[in-house]
Amino acid sequence: TYNFNAGPAALPLEVIRQVQNDLIDINGIGLSILEISHRSEEYELIHYETQQLIRDLLDIPSDYEVLFFQGGASTQFAMVPMNFLTREYMASYVYSGTWSGKAIKEAEKIGEVAIVASSENEQFKRLPDLDEMNIHPGSAYVHVTSNETAAGVQYQNLPNTGNIPLICDMSSDILSRPFDVSKFGLIYAGAQKNLGPAGVTVVIVHRVLLDRIQGNIPDMMNYRIHAKSNSLYNTPPVFSVYVVNLVLKWIANNGGTRGMAERNRLKADLVYETIDRSGGFYKGLAHRDSRSIMNVTFSLLNEELERCLLHELRLNGFIGLEGHRDVGHLRASIYNSVTYNQCKVLTDFLTEFQRRYG
Numbered sequence: 001t002y003n004f005n006a007g008p009a010a011l012p013l014e015v016i017r018q019v020q021n022d023l024i025d026i027n028g029i030g031l032s033i034l035e036i037s038h039r040s041e042e043y044e045l046i047h048y049e050t051q052q053l054i055r056d057l058l059d060i061p062s063d064y065e066v067l068f069f070q071g072g073a074s075t076q077f078a079m080v081p082m083n084f085l086t087r088e089y090m091a092s093y094v095y096s097g098t099w100s101g102k103a104i105k106e107a108e109k110i111g112e113v114a115i116v117a118s119s120e121n122e123q124f125k126r127l128p129d130l131d132e133m134n135i136h137p138g139s140a141y142v143h144v145t146s147n148e149t150a151a152g153v154q155y156q157n158l159p160n161t162g163n164i165p166l167i168c169d170m171s172s173d174i175l176s177r178p179f180d181v182s183k184f185g186l187i188y189a190g191a192q193k194n195l196g197p198a199g200v201t202v203v204i205v206h207r208v209l210l211d212r213i214q215g216n217i218p219d220m221m222n223y224r225i226h227a228k229s230n231s232l233y234n235t236p237p238v239f240s241v242y243v244v245n246l247v248l249k250w251i252a253n254n255g256g257t258r259g260m261a262e263r264n265r266l267k268a269d270l271v272y273e274t275i276d277r278s279g280g281f282y283k284g285l286a287h288r289d290s291r292s293i294m295n296v297t298f299s300l301l302n303e304e305l306e307r308c309l310l311h312e313l314r315l316n317g318f319i320g321l322e323g324h325r326d327v328g329h330l331r332a333s334i335y336n337s338v339t340y341n342q343c344k345v346l347t348d349f350l351t352e353f354q355r356r357y358g
């Protein structure tokens with residue numbers, strides 16, 4: 001099976017094999033990770049090692065915390081404003097697609113939100129220009145989504161927002177390339193694309209922001225409470241953290257974020273070239289300057305042909321190529337664990353389909 005799912009997404013085969021093995025007996029203790037206390041030495045070792053692997057792979061400065069949460073990235077949509085959007089401030093949001101739209105809706109329930117850049121009038125096919133952003137000086141933070149998974153648009157660079165913390169939803173492109181963590185106040189990412197299984201969300205937060213948390217918010221929603229207890233305030237999602245640990249080691253063994261960026265670029269070039277060389281049979285949905293190297297969205301001449309292609313893809317073992325329900329058409333998600341060869345099999349199939357129907 002060729003897995004082009006947008007999330008939960010493909011995992012490296014080596015990781016799946018290791019998980020299978022460890023489910024009988026992890027590290028020779030005679031039990032699986034599912035059955036041991038989160039306060040045990042065995043789990044703590046995995047927990048702290050996972051935080052350290054994230055630090056090493058992303059070269060995270062020492063004044064940042066690496067935390068684990070449950071509730072997916074969608075819970076972060078609410079937690080960010082709950083922690084930082086107090087009455088004296090407003091929050092600035094970049095509206096670039098489905099996921100930033102959801103983040104904005106949650107923030108509006110908590111406080112005042114200003115949309116400082118938007119591509120809604122272009123159906124999110126092109127990213128809003130961040131150089132044109134008009135950030136209100138009284139903003140508690142600026143929120144951006146580095147990769148909009150549904151529309152298939154991705155920022156190659158994010159701006160420096162000076163004294164105003166930049167908060168970023170990196171759910172669908174974290175660890176796909178190197179980036180400078182010190183530009184950000186807070187980064188969050190649901191795991192189920194590049195990091196591992198659903199169930200854990202990674203948050204990287206500058207300690208200065210933790211001191212700004214005010215108000216009487218529930219402990220489970222409070223970043224400072226979780227930072228104080230190293231994400232062991234309550235039972236963490238132990239199984240997900242453990243699989244993330246294995247995925248991180250796989251990334252480290254395959255060239256780290258630089259290695260990932262190189263292979264992701266080659267894969268994306270291959271798929272986009274196939275679309276661009278098709279003479280209009282396939283059409284990329286995102287503008288060239290906004291194209292994502294994680295989610296390639298494309299359409300065919302009409303819906304009937306799209307249905308026919310999706311049907312043939314399924315019959316031939318390709319899964320997950322339906323577009324997001326907000327966007328429709330097709331989408332190939334080519335996260336870190338999807339190989340160049342799998343992309344080649346897909347593009348060969350697309351070329352052959354065009355030969356028959358073009």
Ligand code: PLP
Nearest residue numbers: 072073074099149169171172190
């Ligand atoms: N943000 C982005 C960019 C996403 O792609 C998704 C899910 O696909 C989410 C947030 C929501 O994540 P979750 O389902 O973990 O809440």
